[in-house]
Amino acid sequence: MTTPEYFEFIYDFSVTFWKVLELESRVLIRASVARIVQETQSQVKCDNYSLIVQKCLNILKQITNKKELVVQYYGEVEQCLLPLFEFMTDPSKISFAEDIMVILKNLIKKTQSVSENAMKLFFTLEKLFNKNNC
Numbered sequence: 001m002t003t004p005e006y007f008e009f010i011y012d013f014s015v016t017f018w019k020v021l022e023l024e025s026r027v028l029i030r031a032s033v034a035r036i037v038q039e040t041q042s043q044v045k046c047d048n049y050s051l052i053v054q055k056c057l058n059i060l061k062q063i064t065n066k067k068e069l070v071v072q073y074y075g076e077v078e079q080c081l082l083p084l085f086e087f088m089t090d091p092s093k094i095s096f097a098e099d100i101m102v103i104l105k106n107l108i109k110k111t112q113s114v115s116e117n118a119m120k121l122f123f124t125l126e127k128l129f130n131k132n133n134c
Contacts, residue, residue, distance in 0.1 A: 006055075010062050025063050026073065029080040032056040037083050040094065050095065057099040060084070064106035074111055081107075085117060088124040097128050 036056050039049055060081070064070055070077060084100060091097035104121055108114055114122075 006058070010058060025066075025069055026076050026080055028059060029063060029077060032059045033080060033084045036096075040087070053096060054099075057096055057103075060103050061099065061106065064103050064110070067110045070107060070110040074107070074115075078107065078115060078117055082117065085121055088121050088128070091124060091128045092130075101128070 033056075036053050039045075039053050042049075064077065064081075081103065084103070087094050088097060088100055101121075104118055108118060
């Protein structure tokens with residue numbers, strides 16, 4: 001379980017060091033996505049698997065919630081997130097499909113547009129609804 005202190009830390013850190021983070025945000029996105037992919041595709045799940053994945057997803061949600069960054073670097077940000085979006089081809093195999101949709105929502109909300117890659121994800125919503133028995 002993620003504590004409120006963790007979210008406060010991420011928020012305070014991102015506000016305080018935003019100028020530095022802005023320059024390195026794509027590196028953080030790539031590193032977080034790579035770790036999620038690594039943890040998810042690993043045949044042997046470590047004890048902290050869900051904690052690691054959730055913390056990486058929280059970093060991605062915080063970054064994609066920053067309008068200035070998303071608008072300025074949208075193409076790069078989306079390209080960095082594509083490996084994460086590929087998990088949505090079968091959301092029944094992952095536990096974090098809803099988090100991916102939050103990241104997508106952040107991108108759409110901040111840019112006020114829907115990219116071709118985002119449209120592809122909308123076609124996976126039926127699978128997500130089926131997974132959640134909606």
